[in-house]
Amino acid sequence: MVNKPVRNSLLCPNCRKLISRSAQQCPYCNLKNPSSKIKNNFFTTSLSNSDQLVTTLISINVVLFTISILIDPKISSFQFSPFNFLSPSHQSLLVLGSTGTIPLFHLERWWSLLAANYLHGGLLHILFNMLALRQLAPLVIQEFGTYRTISIYTLGGVAGFLISALAGVGFTIGASAALCSLIGALLYYGKSRGGVYGQAIFSQIGGWALGIGIFGFLFPGINNWGHGGGMLAGVLLAFALGYQDRKKESMAHKFLAMCCATATLLVLCWSCFNGIIFMIL
Numbered sequence: 001m002v003n004k005p006v007r008n009s010l011l012c013p014n015c016r017k018l019i020s021r022s023a024q025q026c027p028y029c030n031l032k033n034p035s036s037k038i039k040n041n042f043f044t045t046s047l048s049n050s051d052q053l054v055t056t057l058i059s060i061n062v063v064l065f066t067i068s069i070l071i072d073p074k075i076s077s078f079q080f081s082p083f084n085f086l087s088p089s090h091q092s093l094l095v096l097g098s099t100g101t102i103p104l105f106h107l108e109r110w111w112s113l114l115a116a117n118y119l120h121g122g123l124l125h126i127l128f129n130m131l132a133l134r135q136l137a138p139l140v141i142q143e144f145g146t147y148r149t150i151s152i153y154t155l156g157g158v159a160g161f162l163i164s165a166l167a168g169v170g171f172t173i174g175a176s177a178a179l180c181s182l183i184g185a186l187l188y189y190g191k192s193r194g195g196v197y198g199q200a201i202f203s204q205i206g207g208w209a210l211g212i213g214i215f216g217f218l219f220p221g222i223n224n225w226g227h228g229g230g231m232l233a234g235v236l237l238a239f240a241l242g243y244q245d246r247k248k249e250s251m252a253h254k255f256l257a258m259c260c261a262t263a264t265l266l267v268l269c270w271s272c273f274n275g276i277i278f279m280i281l
């Protein structure tokens with residue numbers, strides 16, 4: 001006789017420990033109604049390892065980059081220069097959601113504050129940013145958790161671009177404001193945690209911040225306001241959300257991340273829809 005598996009237990013959506021499905025409260029983390037459908041959704045239970053988030057972010061960036069090149073084939077990208085090799089046109093980036101004073105204050109495309117984080121101006125631009133993401137994100141995920149990382153990345157990118165628009169930057173794109181938010185969060189973490197490990201993180205990441213600052217002043221066209229604004233936002237977000245050593249990720253962190261991810265998904269769908277309309281007309 002084969003026993004039918006009875007699903008009378010589940011993993012707590014907050015602390016991931018095995019608990020009874022009928023429990024009113026998780027005995028480990030005291031989460032109320034741990035079996036509720038809202039708390040046990042795909043999002044709160046699926047992002048268990050850091051690789052998933054990094055791979056997802058890189059894939060989204062690559063897809064958007066490909067679309068930005070494909071929707072406007074009349075590009076100047078075949079001039080042989082490493083800086084504009086495979087560059088989408090200005091028009092195509094505007095359609096998909098480049099942000100700045102013109103898209104925000106003249107065209108009222110507020111959604112571009114989010115969309116621009118996933119757009120890049122050329123092969124080297126996306127390559128550098130994705131390499132930086134690959135380096136920085138796993139450390140942020142380790143110290144803050146996957147869900148807080150999503151919020152720091154999303155909100156920091158938006159804040160960086162908003163600050164750069166308020167400072168008068170006309171057009172801007174790229175993952176670097178969001179990456180600078182990760183840097184800001186790690187700087188806060190290193191300083192706040194202290195000790196040998198905290199100091200090591202602080203000086204290693206401080207090196208990144210310094211490098212980005214020097215790079216920004218040496219090369220034209222770098223959005224230093226976006227970088228600085230993103231970094232500042234990262235520090236504030238890290239302070240507000242806390243990190244694993246002090247406060248484990250909670251359901252509230254997961255909900256904030258879910259809002260960020262949903263908003264990003266909707267905005268990027270809208271961005272692609274705009275791209276398709278632009279291509280048809």
Ligand SMILES: [Zn+2]
Pocket residue numbers: 012013014015016017026027028029030031
């Ligand atoms: Zn629990």
